[in-house]
Amino acid sequence: MKNEKIPYKIYLEESEMPKNWYNVRADMKKKPAPLLNPGTGKPMTAEELGVVFCDELVQQELDDTTPFIEIPEEIRNFYKMYRPSPLVRAYCLEEKLGTPAKIYYKFEGNNTSGSHKLNSAIAQAYYAKKQGLKGVTTETGAGQWGTALSMACSYFGLDCKVFMVKCSYEQKPFRREVMRTYGAEVTPSPSETTNIGKKILAEHPGTTGSLGCAISEAVEVAVGTEGYRYVLGSVLNQVLLHQSVIGLETKAALDKYNIKPDIIIGCAGGGSNLGGLIAPFMGEKLRGEADYRIIAVEPASCPSLTRGVYAYDFCDTGMVCPLAKMYTLGSDFIPSPNHAGGLRYHGMSSTLSELYDQKLMEATSVVQTEVFEAAEQFARVEGILPAPESSHAIRVAIDEALKCKETGEEKTIVFGLTGTGYFDMVAYEKFHDGKMTDYIPSDEDLKLARAKLPKVK
Numbered sequence: 317m318k319n320e321k322i323p324y325k326i327y328l329e330e331s332e333m334p335k336n337w338y339n340v341r342a343d344m345k346k347k348p349a350p351l352l353n354p355g356t357g358k359p360m361t362a363e364e365l366g367v368v369f370c371d372e373l374v375q376q377e378l379d380d381t382t383p384f385i386e387i388p389e390e391i392r393n394f395y396k397m398y399r400p401s402p403l404v405r406a407y408c409l410e411e412k413l414g415t416p417a418k419i420y421y422k423f424e425g426n427n428t429s430g431s432h433k434l435n436s437a438i439a440q441a442y443y444a445k446k447q448g449l450k451g452v453t454t455e456t457g458a459g460q461w462g463t464a465l466s467m468a469c470s471y472f473g474l475d476c477k478v479f480m481v482k483c484s485y486e487q488k489p490f491r492r493e494v495m496r497t498y499g500a501e502v503t504p505s506p507s508e509t510t511n512i513g514k515k516i517l518a519e520h521p522g523t524t525g526s527l528g529c530a531i532s533e534a535v536e537v538a539v540g541t542e543g544y545r546y547v548l549g550s551v552l553n554q555v556l557l558h559q560s561v562i563g564l565e566t567k568a569a570l571d572k573y574n575i576k577p578d579i580i581i582g583c584a585g586g587g588s589n590l591g592g593l594i595a596p597f598m599g600e601k602l603r604g605e606a607d608y609r610i611i612a613v614e615p616a617s618c619p620s621l622t623r624g625v626y627a628y629d630f631c632d633t634g635m636v637c638p639l640a641k642m643y644t645l646g647s648d649f650i651p652s653p654n655h656a657g658g659l660r661y662h663g664m665s666s667t668l669s670e671l672y673d674q675k676l677m678e679a680t681s682v683v684q685t686e687v688f689e690a691a692e693q694f695a696r697v698e699g700i701l702p703a704p705e706s707s708h709a710i711r712v713a714i715d716e717a718l719k720c721k722e723t724g725e726e727k728t729i730v731f732g733l734t735g736t737g738y739f740d741m742v743a744y745e746k747f748h749d750g751k752m753t754d755y756i757p758s759d760e761d762l763k764l765a766r767a768k769l770p771k772v773k
Protein backbone atom coordinates (compact mmCIF):
# COMPACT_ATOMS: atom_id res chain seq x y z
CA MET A 317 0.00 0.00 0.00
CA LYS A 318 3.08 2.18 0.30
CA ASN A 319 2.59 4.31 -2.77
CA GLU A 320 -1.16 4.43 -2.73
CA LYS A 321 -2.46 7.96 -2.39
CA ILE A 322 -4.32 8.55 0.83
CA PRO A 323 -7.84 9.79 0.00
CA TYR A 324 -9.11 13.08 1.36
CA LYS A 325 -11.60 11.16 3.43
CA ILE A 326 -11.04 7.70 4.80
CA TYR A 327 -14.37 6.01 5.41
CA LEU A 328 -15.07 2.62 6.86
CA GLU A 329 -17.60 0.15 5.49
CA GLU A 330 -20.53 -0.60 7.77
CA SER A 331 -19.03 -4.04 8.32
CA GLU A 332 -15.78 -2.43 9.54
CA MET A 333 -17.50 -0.36 12.24
CA PRO A 334 -16.65 -1.28 15.85
CA LYS A 335 -18.86 -3.89 17.46
CA ASN A 336 -17.40 -3.32 20.93
CA TRP A 337 -16.39 -0.30 22.93
CA TYR A 338 -12.89 -0.41 24.36
CA ASN A 339 -12.39 0.16 28.07
CA VAL A 340 -8.86 1.55 28.48
CA ARG A 341 -8.99 1.08 32.27
CA ALA A 342 -8.65 -2.67 31.71
CA ASP A 343 -5.10 -2.11 30.46
CA MET A 344 -4.07 0.34 33.18
CA LYS A 345 -1.89 -1.22 35.85
CA LYS A 346 -2.65 1.58 38.27
CA LYS A 347 -6.39 2.18 37.91
CA PRO A 348 -8.17 5.51 38.17
CA ALA A 349 -9.19 6.22 41.78
CA PRO A 350 -12.75 5.15 42.67
CA LEU A 351 -15.63 7.55 43.29
CA LEU A 352 -16.10 8.08 47.03
CA ASN A 353 -19.21 8.54 49.10
CA PRO A 354 -18.78 12.04 50.55
CA GLY A 355 -20.50 10.95 53.78
CA THR A 356 -18.48 7.82 54.59
CA GLY A 357 -15.32 8.44 52.56
CA LYS A 358 -15.69 4.85 51.22
CA PRO A 359 -15.84 3.87 47.53
CA MET A 360 -19.36 4.22 46.11
CA THR A 361 -21.13 0.89 45.79
CA ALA A 362 -23.24 -0.09 42.78
CA GLU A 363 -26.30 0.18 45.01
CA GLU A 364 -25.51 3.75 46.03
CA LEU A 365 -24.75 4.79 42.47
CA GLY A 366 -27.97 3.11 41.28
CA VAL A 367 -30.03 5.76 43.08
CA VAL A 368 -28.66 8.37 40.68
CA PHE A 369 -27.62 6.46 37.53
CA CYS A 370 -29.10 3.67 35.39
CA ASP A 371 -28.09 0.18 36.56
CA GLU A 372 -26.20 -0.94 33.46
CA LEU A 373 -24.32 2.36 33.30
CA VAL A 374 -23.30 1.86 36.93
CA GLN A 375 -21.80 -1.52 35.94
CA GLN A 376 -19.85 0.18 33.16
CA GLU A 377 -18.75 2.94 35.51
CA LEU A 378 -17.29 0.47 37.99
CA ASP A 379 -15.83 -2.00 35.49
CA ASP A 380 -12.09 -1.48 35.24
CA THR A 381 -11.19 -5.00 34.11
CA THR A 382 -13.24 -5.86 30.99
CA PRO A 383 -11.37 -4.56 27.91
CA PHE A 384 -14.18 -4.93 25.35
CA ILE A 385 -17.85 -4.29 26.05
CA GLU A 386 -20.32 -5.16 23.31
CA ILE A 387 -22.19 -2.27 21.72
CA PRO A 388 -25.86 -3.40 21.76
CA GLU A 389 -27.33 -3.83 18.29
CA GLU A 390 -29.92 -1.05 18.80
CA ILE A 391 -27.10 1.42 19.48
CA ARG A 392 -25.04 0.14 16.54
CA ASN A 393 -28.03 0.67 14.29
CA PHE A 394 -28.43 4.23 15.52
CA TYR A 395 -24.69 4.82 15.02
CA LYS A 396 -25.10 3.71 11.40
CA MET A 397 -27.32 6.75 10.73
CA TYR A 398 -24.44 9.18 11.27
CA ARG A 399 -21.33 7.03 11.56
CA PRO A 400 -18.68 6.11 10.67
CA SER A 401 -17.52 9.68 10.89
CA PRO A 402 -14.90 10.60 8.29
CA LEU A 403 -11.21 10.71 9.02
CA VAL A 404 -10.09 13.59 6.83
CA ARG A 405 -6.60 14.19 5.50
CA ALA A 406 -6.17 17.97 5.80
CA TYR A 407 -4.36 18.31 2.47
CA CYS A 408 -5.60 21.89 2.06
CA LEU A 409 -4.46 22.97 5.51
CA GLU A 410 -1.08 21.28 5.04
CA GLU A 411 -0.58 23.14 1.79
CA LYS A 412 -1.62 26.45 3.28
CA LEU A 413 0.78 25.98 6.19
CA GLY A 414 3.54 24.77 3.90
CA THR A 415 4.30 21.98 6.34
CA PRO A 416 5.78 18.57 5.61
CA ALA A 417 3.58 17.22 8.42
CA LYS A 418 0.64 15.02 7.51
CA ILE A 419 -2.47 16.17 9.28
CA TYR A 420 -5.63 14.13 9.80
CA TYR A 421 -8.76 15.00 11.70
CA LYS A 422 -11.66 12.89 12.85
CA PHE A 423 -14.79 14.93 12.26
CA GLU A 424 -17.64 14.33 14.70
CA GLY A 425 -19.88 17.23 13.68
CA ASN A 426 -21.96 15.44 11.02
CA ASN A 427 -25.15 15.05 13.05
CA THR A 428 -27.83 17.52 14.10
CA SER A 429 -26.45 17.90 17.63
CA GLY A 430 -23.24 18.96 15.91
CA SER A 431 -20.78 17.11 18.13
CA HIS A 432 -19.45 13.78 19.37
CA LYS A 433 -21.83 13.89 22.34
CA LEU A 434 -24.49 11.87 20.53
CA ASN A 435 -22.21 8.79 20.77
CA SER A 436 -22.78 8.59 24.51
CA ALA A 437 -26.26 10.16 24.61
CA ILE A 438 -27.73 7.35 22.54
CA ALA A 439 -26.06 4.73 24.73
CA GLN A 440 -27.27 6.31 27.94
CA ALA A 441 -30.83 6.72 26.64
CA TYR A 442 -30.82 3.10 25.49
CA TYR A 443 -29.90 1.77 28.93
CA ALA A 444 -32.46 4.07 30.62
CA LYS A 445 -35.17 2.74 28.29
CA LYS A 446 -34.06 -0.84 28.84
CA GLN A 447 -34.44 -0.35 32.57
CA GLY A 448 -38.04 0.80 32.03
CA LEU A 449 -37.45 4.38 33.21
CA LYS A 450 -39.76 7.27 32.33
CA GLY A 451 -37.06 9.81 31.73
CA VAL A 452 -33.70 11.32 32.52
CA THR A 453 -32.36 14.64 33.77
CA THR A 454 -29.14 16.35 32.88
CA GLU A 455 -27.25 19.62 32.70
CA THR A 456 -25.89 21.31 29.64
CA GLY A 457 -23.36 24.10 29.32
CA ALA A 458 -22.88 25.33 25.77
CA GLY A 459 -25.83 23.14 24.81
CA GLN A 460 -24.33 20.34 22.72
CA TRP A 461 -24.90 17.66 25.32
CA GLY A 462 -28.49 18.73 25.98
CA THR A 463 -29.16 18.66 22.26
CA ALA A 464 -27.60 15.24 21.80
CA LEU A 465 -29.52 13.84 24.76
CA SER A 466 -32.80 15.32 23.51
CA MET A 467 -32.27 13.57 20.18
CA ALA A 468 -31.45 10.27 21.88
CA CYS A 469 -34.41 10.49 24.27
CA SER A 470 -36.90 11.27 21.54
CA TYR A 471 -35.60 8.27 19.58
CA PHE A 472 -36.34 5.96 22.50
CA GLY A 473 -39.48 7.78 23.73
CA LEU A 474 -38.03 9.01 27.04
CA ASP A 475 -38.71 12.29 28.85
CA CYS A 476 -35.71 14.61 29.00
CA LYS A 477 -35.31 17.44 31.50
CA VAL A 478 -32.33 19.68 30.82
CA PHE A 479 -30.86 22.29 33.17
CA MET A 480 -29.03 24.72 30.95
CA VAL A 481 -26.39 27.07 32.39
CA LYS A 482 -28.17 30.43 32.46
CA CYS A 483 -25.68 32.45 30.43
CA SER A 484 -25.86 29.90 27.59
CA TYR A 485 -29.65 29.72 27.87
CA GLU A 486 -29.75 33.44 27.22
CA GLN A 487 -26.92 33.58 24.66
CA LYS A 488 -27.99 30.53 22.68
CA PRO A 489 -31.76 30.62 22.23
CA PHE A 490 -31.46 28.53 19.07
CA ARG A 491 -29.79 25.67 20.92
CA ARG A 492 -32.67 25.74 23.36
CA GLU A 493 -35.18 25.53 20.52
CA VAL A 494 -33.42 22.57 18.95
CA MET A 495 -33.76 20.77 22.29
CA ARG A 496 -37.43 21.67 22.50
CA THR A 497 -37.93 20.47 18.93
CA TYR A 498 -36.80 17.08 20.17
CA GLY A 499 -39.26 17.31 23.06
CA ALA A 500 -36.94 18.24 25.94
CA GLU A 501 -37.93 20.52 28.80
CA VAL A 502 -35.23 23.16 29.21
CA THR A 503 -34.77 25.16 32.45
CA PRO A 504 -32.17 27.89 32.95
CA SER A 505 -29.86 27.11 35.89
CA PRO A 506 -29.67 28.10 38.68
CA SER A 507 -33.47 27.97 38.88
CA GLU A 508 -36.14 28.35 41.52
CA THR A 509 -37.40 24.84 40.73
CA THR A 510 -34.91 23.03 43.00
CA ASN A 511 -33.74 23.49 46.59
CA ILE A 512 -30.12 23.72 45.56
CA GLY A 513 -30.97 26.24 42.83
CA LYS A 514 -32.80 28.44 45.35
CA LYS A 515 -29.86 28.20 47.75
CA ILE A 516 -27.30 29.12 45.07
CA LEU A 517 -29.47 32.05 43.93
CA ALA A 518 -29.78 33.29 47.52
CA GLU A 519 -26.00 33.15 48.01
CA HIS A 520 -25.05 34.50 44.57
CA PRO A 521 -27.87 36.67 43.28
CA GLY A 522 -27.47 37.47 39.61
CA THR A 523 -25.14 34.52 38.96
CA THR A 524 -25.01 33.41 35.32
CA GLY A 525 -24.65 29.81 36.47
CA SER A 526 -22.08 27.10 35.99
CA LEU A 527 -21.98 23.47 35.01
CA GLY A 528 -21.43 22.56 38.66
CA CYS A 529 -24.71 24.28 39.68
CA ALA A 530 -26.67 22.74 36.83
CA ILE A 531 -25.41 19.25 37.71
CA SER A 532 -26.61 19.69 41.30
CA GLU A 533 -30.07 20.71 40.14
CA ALA A 534 -30.36 17.85 37.64
CA VAL A 535 -29.27 15.29 40.24
CA GLU A 536 -31.74 16.66 42.79
CA VAL A 537 -34.63 16.28 40.34
CA ALA A 538 -33.56 12.79 39.22
CA VAL A 539 -33.28 11.50 42.77
CA GLY A 540 -36.57 13.12 43.78
CA THR A 541 -38.69 11.98 40.81
CA GLU A 542 -40.06 8.45 40.46
CA GLY A 543 -38.78 6.66 37.34
CA TYR A 544 -36.01 9.16 36.57
CA ARG A 545 -32.24 8.91 36.63
CA TYR A 546 -29.49 11.41 36.00
CA VAL A 547 -27.16 11.20 33.01
CA LEU A 548 -23.92 13.07 32.39
CA GLY A 549 -22.32 13.97 29.08
CA SER A 550 -18.66 13.84 30.02
CA VAL A 551 -16.17 13.19 32.85
CA LEU A 552 -17.47 9.74 33.85
CA ASN A 553 -15.73 6.50 32.88
CA GLN A 554 -18.89 5.24 31.13
CA VAL A 555 -18.89 8.28 28.83
CA LEU A 556 -15.24 7.75 27.88
CA LEU A 557 -16.14 4.13 27.18
CA HIS A 558 -18.93 5.08 24.75
CA GLN A 559 -16.71 7.69 23.10
CA SER A 560 -14.06 5.04 22.40
CA VAL A 561 -16.00 4.50 19.17
CA ILE A 562 -14.21 7.64 17.91
CA GLY A 563 -10.76 6.21 18.54
CA LEU A 564 -11.62 2.71 17.33
CA GLU A 565 -12.90 4.07 14.01
CA THR A 566 -9.86 6.35 13.73
CA LYS A 567 -7.49 3.47 14.32
CA ALA A 568 -9.32 1.19 11.88
CA ALA A 569 -9.17 3.90 9.19
CA LEU A 570 -5.46 4.57 9.77
CA ASP A 571 -4.68 0.85 9.81
CA LYS A 572 -6.34 0.47 6.39
CA TYR A 573 -3.53 2.57 4.92
CA ASN A 574 -0.78 1.53 7.35
CA ILE A 575 -0.61 5.01 8.81
CA LYS A 576 0.96 5.36 12.22
CA PRO A 577 0.36 8.67 13.97
CA ASP A 578 3.18 10.39 15.86
CA ILE A 579 1.03 12.91 17.69
CA ILE A 580 -2.62 12.67 18.75
CA ILE A 581 -4.31 15.86 19.88
CA GLY A 582 -7.70 16.56 21.42
CA CYS A 583 -9.43 19.33 23.28
CA ALA A 584 -10.24 18.56 26.89
CA GLY A 585 -13.25 19.82 28.81
CA GLY A 586 -14.39 16.92 30.96
CA GLY A 587 -12.23 14.60 28.88
CA SER A 588 -14.73 12.45 26.98
CA ASN A 589 -13.81 13.13 23.35
CA LEU A 590 -10.10 13.00 24.10
CA GLY A 591 -10.49 9.88 26.22
CA GLY A 592 -12.46 8.27 23.40
CA LEU A 593 -10.12 9.34 20.60
CA ILE A 594 -6.98 8.15 22.34
CA ALA A 595 -8.41 4.97 23.91
CA PRO A 596 -7.07 2.31 21.52
CA PHE A 597 -3.77 4.17 21.04
CA MET A 598 -3.32 4.53 24.78
CA GLY A 599 -4.14 0.83 25.06
CA GLU A 600 -1.20 0.02 22.78
CA LYS A 601 0.98 2.37 24.77
CA LEU A 602 -0.04 0.76 28.06
CA ARG A 603 0.61 -2.71 26.68
CA GLY A 604 4.01 -1.59 25.37
CA GLU A 605 3.06 -2.24 21.72
CA ALA A 606 3.48 1.28 20.36
CA ASP A 607 4.28 4.80 21.45
CA TYR A 608 2.50 8.03 20.67
CA ARG A 609 2.68 11.61 21.85
CA ILE A 610 -0.76 12.44 23.18
CA ILE A 611 -1.67 16.05 23.91
CA ALA A 612 -4.70 17.36 25.81
CA VAL A 613 -5.53 20.97 25.01
CA GLU A 614 -7.45 23.09 27.48
CA PRO A 615 -8.41 26.76 27.70
CA ALA A 616 -5.99 28.98 29.62
CA SER A 617 -9.07 30.34 31.39
CA CYS A 618 -10.06 26.91 32.77
CA PRO A 619 -6.76 25.02 33.08
CA SER A 620 -7.58 21.95 35.19
CA LEU A 621 -4.76 19.68 33.99
CA THR A 622 -2.03 22.27 33.59
CA ARG A 623 -2.69 24.29 36.75
CA GLY A 624 -5.05 22.23 38.89
CA VAL A 625 -4.25 19.86 41.73
CA TYR A 626 -4.69 16.07 41.66
CA ALA A 627 -7.08 15.49 44.52
CA TYR A 628 -10.50 14.25 45.50
CA ASP A 629 -13.07 16.94 44.81
CA PHE A 630 -16.77 17.50 44.50
CA CYS A 631 -18.12 17.00 40.99
CA ASP A 632 -20.76 19.70 41.44
CA THR A 633 -21.28 22.98 43.25
CA GLY A 634 -24.08 21.71 45.48
CA MET A 635 -21.87 18.82 46.69
CA VAL A 636 -24.60 16.25 46.09
CA CYS A 637 -22.50 14.00 43.80
CA PRO A 638 -19.83 11.48 44.80
CA LEU A 639 -16.24 12.69 45.19
CA ALA A 640 -13.93 12.03 42.28
CA LYS A 641 -10.14 12.06 42.28
CA MET A 642 -9.14 14.29 39.41
CA TYR A 643 -7.09 17.24 38.32
CA THR A 644 -9.30 20.04 39.56
CA LEU A 645 -9.50 23.78 40.02
CA GLY A 646 -11.99 23.35 42.89
CA SER A 647 -15.75 22.92 42.50
CA ASP A 648 -16.30 26.63 43.17
CA PHE A 649 -14.24 27.61 40.16
CA ILE A 650 -16.27 29.47 37.54
CA PRO A 651 -14.39 30.66 34.48
CA SER A 652 -14.48 34.39 33.83
CA PRO A 653 -17.62 35.47 31.93
CA ASN A 654 -15.51 36.54 28.93
CA HIS A 655 -14.56 32.90 28.36
CA ALA A 656 -16.44 32.10 25.17
CA GLY A 657 -16.28 28.50 24.20
CA GLY A 658 -17.25 25.54 26.36
CA LEU A 659 -14.59 23.43 28.09
CA ARG A 660 -15.54 25.13 31.33
CA TYR A 661 -15.78 22.22 33.77
CA HIS A 662 -13.62 22.61 36.90
CA GLY A 663 -12.28 19.05 36.85
CA MET A 664 -11.07 16.36 34.44
CA SER A 665 -12.13 12.75 33.93
CA SER A 666 -10.47 10.57 36.57
CA THR A 667 -9.21 8.19 33.87
CA LEU A 668 -7.44 10.97 31.98
CA SER A 669 -6.24 12.50 35.24
CA GLU A 670 -4.58 9.23 36.20
CA LEU A 671 -3.02 8.77 32.73
CA TYR A 672 -1.73 12.32 32.88
CA ASP A 673 -0.39 11.80 36.38
CA GLN A 674 1.45 8.70 35.12
CA LYS A 675 2.93 10.95 32.40
CA LEU A 676 1.39 8.85 29.64
CA MET A 677 0.00 12.00 28.08
CA GLU A 678 0.82 15.70 27.98
CA ALA A 679 -1.35 18.75 28.48
CA THR A 680 -1.11 22.31 27.28
CA SER A 681 -3.32 25.38 27.50
CA VAL A 682 -4.13 28.03 24.91
CA VAL A 683 -5.76 31.48 25.08
CA GLN A 684 -9.03 32.04 23.29
CA THR A 685 -8.02 34.71 20.76
CA GLU A 686 -5.38 32.31 19.43
CA VAL A 687 -7.99 29.56 19.38
CA PHE A 688 -10.32 31.67 17.24
CA GLU A 689 -7.45 32.62 14.92
CA ALA A 690 -6.88 28.92 14.34
CA ALA A 691 -10.61 28.33 13.92
CA GLU A 692 -10.85 30.95 11.23
CA GLN A 693 -7.76 29.74 9.44
CA PHE A 694 -9.14 26.20 9.46
CA ALA A 695 -12.62 27.25 8.31
CA ARG A 696 -11.16 29.10 5.35
CA VAL A 697 -9.13 26.20 4.00
CA GLU A 698 -10.94 23.06 5.14
CA GLY A 699 -14.47 24.38 4.71
CA ILE A 700 -15.80 23.30 8.10
CA LEU A 701 -16.86 25.96 10.61
CA PRO A 702 -15.40 24.45 13.78
CA ALA A 703 -16.79 24.65 17.31
CA PRO A 704 -14.65 26.84 19.59
CA GLU A 705 -13.99 23.76 21.75
CA SER A 706 -12.66 21.79 18.79
CA SER A 707 -10.57 24.76 17.75
CA HIS A 708 -8.37 24.29 20.82
CA ALA A 709 -7.16 21.09 19.18
CA ILE A 710 -6.84 22.83 15.80
CA ARG A 711 -4.61 25.48 17.42
CA VAL A 712 -2.15 22.94 18.75
CA ALA A 713 -2.28 20.79 15.60
CA ILE A 714 -1.32 23.87 13.57
CA ASP A 715 1.42 24.76 16.05
CA GLU A 716 2.87 21.24 15.86
CA ALA A 717 2.66 21.30 12.05
CA LEU A 718 4.52 24.63 12.00
CA LYS A 719 7.24 23.14 14.21
CA CYS A 720 7.61 20.40 11.58
CA LYS A 721 8.00 23.12 8.97
CA GLU A 722 10.99 24.45 10.90
CA THR A 723 12.62 21.09 11.49
CA GLY A 724 11.58 19.50 8.20
CA GLU A 725 10.13 16.50 10.03
CA GLU A 726 7.27 14.67 8.31
CA LYS A 727 5.29 13.88 11.39
CA THR A 728 1.80 12.45 11.23
CA ILE A 729 -0.62 14.43 13.36
CA VAL A 730 -4.14 13.28 14.17
CA PHE A 731 -6.58 15.51 15.96
CA GLY A 732 -10.19 15.32 17.06
CA LEU A 733 -12.51 17.83 15.37
CA THR A 734 -15.34 17.40 17.83
CA GLY A 735 -18.01 19.56 16.28
CA THR A 736 -19.38 22.51 14.38
CA GLY A 737 -19.72 26.07 15.62
CA TYR A 738 -22.96 27.31 14.08
CA PHE A 739 -24.40 28.15 17.50
CA ASP A 740 -21.25 29.96 18.56
CA MET A 741 -21.50 32.92 16.25
CA VAL A 742 -21.78 35.37 19.15
CA ALA A 743 -18.28 34.33 20.15
CA TYR A 744 -17.08 34.52 16.54
CA GLU A 745 -18.66 37.98 16.32
CA LYS A 746 -16.72 39.14 19.38
CA PHE A 747 -13.56 37.83 17.80
CA HIS A 748 -14.22 39.55 14.47
CA ASP A 749 -15.10 42.83 16.18
CA GLY A 750 -11.83 42.72 18.13
CA LYS A 751 -13.78 42.54 21.38
CA MET A 752 -12.53 39.17 22.50
CA THR A 753 -10.04 39.30 25.36
CA ASP A 754 -7.90 36.66 27.00
CA TYR A 755 -8.34 36.01 30.66
CA ILE A 756 -5.87 33.92 32.55
CA PRO A 757 -6.77 33.34 36.21
CA SER A 758 -4.12 34.44 38.70
CA ASP A 759 -2.51 32.02 41.15
CA GLU A 760 -4.50 33.81 43.82
CA ASP A 761 -7.82 33.10 42.00
CA LEU A 762 -6.89 29.44 41.75
CA LYS A 763 -5.85 29.25 45.40
CA LEU A 764 -9.19 30.67 46.48
CA ALA A 765 -11.19 28.18 44.43
CA ARG A 766 -9.12 25.31 45.76
CA ALA A 767 -9.60 26.26 49.40
CA LYS A 768 -12.78 24.19 49.64
CA LEU A 769 -11.36 20.84 48.50
CA PRO A 770 -12.85 18.10 50.69
CA LYS A 771 -10.60 16.46 53.25
CA VAL A 772 -10.00 12.86 52.22
CA LYS A 773 -7.38 10.60 53.74
Ligand SMILES: *Cc1c(COP(=O)(O)O)cnc(C)c1O
Pocket residue numbers: 430431432433460461549550551583584585586587588589590658659703705706734735736
Ligand atom coordinates in the same frame (compact mmCIF):
# COMPACT_ATOMS: atom_id res chain seq x y z
C1 LIG B 1 -18.70 19.03 24.94
C2 LIG B 1 -17.77 19.31 23.87
C3 LIG B 1 -16.38 19.24 24.06
C4 LIG B 1 -15.73 18.97 25.38
O1 LIG B 1 -16.15 17.87 26.12
P1 LIG B 1 -15.22 16.64 26.42
O2 LIG B 1 -16.01 15.81 27.35
O3 LIG B 1 -13.96 17.15 27.03
O4 LIG B 1 -15.00 15.97 25.14
C5 LIG B 1 -15.57 19.47 22.99
N1 LIG B 1 -16.06 19.78 21.78
C6 LIG B 1 -17.39 19.86 21.56
C7 LIG B 1 -17.86 20.23 20.20
C8 LIG B 1 -18.28 19.63 22.60
O5 LIG B 1 -19.58 19.69 22.36
